[in-house]
Amino acid sequence: MTDAPDPAVPDEARTRGPAGGPTRDALRDEPAWVRHAVWWHVYPLGFVDAFPVRSHVPGPDEHRLRRLLPWLDHAVELGASGIALGPVLASSTHGYDTVDHRRVDPRLGTEADLDELIAQAHARGLKVQLDGVFNHVGREHPLVQAALAGGPTSEAGRWVRWRDGADGPEPDVFEGHDGLVALDHDEPLVADLVVDVMTGWLDRGIDAWRLDAAYAVPERFWAHVLPRVRAAHPDVWISAEVIHGDYAGFVAASGVDSVTQYELWKAVWSSLEDRNLWELDHALGRHSAMLAEFVPTTFVGNHDVTRIASRLTDPRHLPHTVVLLALLGGTPSVYAGDEYAFRGVKEDRAGGDDAVRPPFPAPDELLAPDERLHRLYRDLIGLRRRHAWLHRARTRTLHLTNTQILLELTAQGRSLLLALHLDDTPWALPTDVAAHAVLDASDGSTPGVVGPHGWMVLAGTPGDDDELDG
Template identity: 55%
Template sequence: MTLLDSAIWWHVYPLGALDAPIRNRQDRNDQGVVHRLPQLAGWLDHAVGLGCSGLLLGPVFDSTAHGYDTLDHFRIDPRLGDEADFDALVGAAVGRGLAVVLDGVFNHVGRHHPWVQRALAEGPHGEHAGLVRIDWSTGEGRPYGWEGAGDLVPLNHDDPRVADLVVEVMLHWLRRGVAGWRLDVAYSVPSWFWGTVLARVRSEFPEVVFIGEVIHGDYAAIAQAGTLNSVTGYELWKASWSALADRNLWELAWALERHDAFSAAVTLQTFVGNHDVDRIADTVGDAGAALALAVLMTVAGSPSIYYGDEHAFRGRKGSGAGADDPLRPALPATPADLAPDGWWMYRLHQDLVAFRRRHPWLSHARTRVVGKDCTWLTYESRGPEDQVVRVELGLDPHARFRVYAGDDEVGWDARAAGRLGTVVGA
C-alpha cells in the first residue's frame, strides 16, 4: 500500500494560518526571521484527532508575498521561521504518523527572483536570459506574466538548467524528511518535463508522491503523460457544491460516474475545499457541507480536509490584491481557542474519517449510482473483494445522509442536529 492509498490529508496554507503579513514586502532585508512554524506544530494533534495521516503544506519557501512568487527554493520563508523550525515541524509530524507533502512552485518564480533580476541586468545574450520567459523585443526586456499576473514570471522549461534546479530542490527537502510534492499549476508545465525530472528524483526516492494541480481535462491521461502519482479532482469538487446549491443531484451523479472512470486509472487528490476556492460551508451552508463531506469520504481518491473546514469556517473569494485572504484566515493560537459552535462539525469529520479508515479499500473503490432524482441520490462504492459501502443522500424535507457497510454506519440528519433549512445557508 502506497502513501496515496492510505493518506487522509490536513491541508494548511501556512502564511495565512499563522497570520504572516502577505503584502508590502518588496524590501525585506531588515525584517529578520519570525518563528511562526512552532505554532503550527501545536496543531498537529488536532489533525491526528481528526484521523488524518498526512500534512499537505502550502508554500513555505522564501517569497515576496503570497508564497507562490518564490524567491529562494532552498530557504524557509523568514515570515514563517528558519530551517530549524521546519525540521522540528517535520519531525513532530512524522513522529505522530503524519507524512508531509510540500507545495512545489516550479512553473514560475517571483518577479524579484535572482534569475529574473540577473537576466534583466545581463540582457538577451546573458547567462540567465534562457532561464525565464522574457520579452526582449522592446530592447530592455519585459518579463512575461503567468496568466496575466505580472509578479509571476514563467520558467523556461526547455532549458536543462531549470530541470537541474527542480531536481536539486526536490531532493534537498526530501532528504530532510518530506514524503512528496504537490506540483503547483502542473497543467502549465510540459508533461515531458515532469517525466524527466520525476524519474531523476525517483532514482533516489522511489516511494515519493507527486500530486499535480490540474483543473480540467482527461485526468488519467495527464497523470500518465507526466508520470504523476495523482492529480487534483476539480470535477468532483465542482459537482459537490453546485449540485447541492442548485438542488440538482443529477449533476453529482454525472460527476460520480466521471470520477469512477478516472479513478480506474489514477488516484485523484479529492477535496471539498482548498486555498483557492470558496469555503464549502459558506457556499452550501452547514447542511450542504455535511453532505459534501460524506461524498468525499466514500469515493475513490486521496482526500484532503482544508484547515478550518472541520469547524465550518466561512470565507468567499474577493477581488483585488487580497482576493484570497478570506479563504486563508489565521488560526487561533491553539485548537482550544476555536469557537465552540464549530465542534459539532469536527466530530462529524471524525466519524466519517474513522469510517473511511475502517474501509481503506475506498481509496480505489469503484462507484456505481443506484438511483437518483433532483433531491435524492443513492450510490454504492465497491472494493476488490466484494466489499460494499452504500451511501444515501437526501435534501427533502431536510438534508440528511446515511453511509453504511453492513452494521458499520454513520448517519446525519439536519433536523436532529438542529440545523434545519435549505442546504444553501442552512
C-alpha cells in the same frame, strides 16, 4: 529538451503516453502508504499570520512556523495521516513568487523550524507534503534580476521564457501576473534545479510534493524530471495542480501520481446548491473512469476557492460534502478550518484570497468552533480509515432524482452504500436496501428511512460490520 526516455526508467517499465508522447513508468504504482492517506491542508503564511508581513528578518518571537506545532495533535485527532503545507519557501509576498527554493521564508522562521515541524509530525505518524512552485518564480528572484539586466542572450537569460514586448524581448509571466516570471522548461538547467530542489527537501525529511500550476508546465518536463527524483526517493508521492482538461492524459504523459480533482469539487457543491444530483452522478461517472487509471486528489475546499460553508446557502447540506469527501475514491484533503465550518469568500481582486487564508489562534483559543461538524469529520474519516479500500472505490448509481441519490461504492470485493437526500420529507429506502446494516447516518431516525435533508451509510451486504480494514 527532447522526449528521449530517461535512463533511470528501464525499458520494460515504460508505456507510451497519448499520441506516442512522453513515457511514464507503467510498473510503478503510487507508494503503499498513500492508500491510507488523508491530508490536513494548511496555508502556512496565512495560518501563522505571516502574510502580508513583508519583514524578511524574523525577530526572537517570530519563528511563526512553530505555531503549527500545537495543531499537529488536532490533525491526528481528526484522523489525518499527513499535513499538506502550502508554500513555505522564501518568497516576496503570497508564497507563490519564490525567491529562494533552498531557504524557508524568513517570515515563517528558519530551516531549523521546518526541521522541527517535520520531526514532530513524523513522531505522530504524520507525513509531510511541501508545495513546489516550479512553473514560475518571483520577479525579485536573483535569476530574474540577472536576466533582466543581461537580456535573453545572457547566461541568466537562459532560465527565463521570453516573449516579444513593445520595447523588445521581455520575460513571459504566468497568467498575466507581472510578478510571476515563467521559467524556460526547455532549458536543462531548469530541470536540474527542480530535481535538486525536490530531492533536497526529500533528503531533509518530507514525504510528498504538490506541484503548483503543473498544468502550465509542458508534460514532457515532468516526464523527464520525476524519474530522476524517484530514483533517489521511490516512496515520494507527487500530486499536480490541474484545474481542467484531460486529467488521465496528464497523469500518463507527465508521470505524476495524482492530480487535483476540480471537476468533482465543482459538482459536489453545485449539485447540492442547485438540488441537481444529476450533475453529481455525471461527475462520479467520470471520476470512476479516472480511478481505473490513477487515484485523484479529492477536496471540498482549498486555499484557492471559496470556503464550502460559504458556497452552500442551506447549511443542512454541509454534512453531505463531508460524507462525500470521506467515502469517495481518491486521496482526500481537508482544508484547515473546513472541519469547523469556517466561512470565507474568494474575490477576484488584489487581496481577494485573504478571507480563505486567515490566521489561526492556538487550538485552545479557537472561539465557538462548530463541534458538531468537527465530530462528523472525525467520525467519517475514522470510517474511511477502517475501510482503506475506499481509496480506489468506484461508484454505481442505484437510484437518482434531482434530490435523491443512492450510490454503491465498490473495490476489492468490498462495498458500501451511500444515500444522500435533499428534500423536506423523509425518504424510505427500497426494501432490499433498508435491510442493510446502518454504519452511520445524519440522525437516529427509523431504520431504512433517510430523514429530511439527511444522509446514510450502509454496509454493502446485510450483516457486514464496519471493522473491515480493507
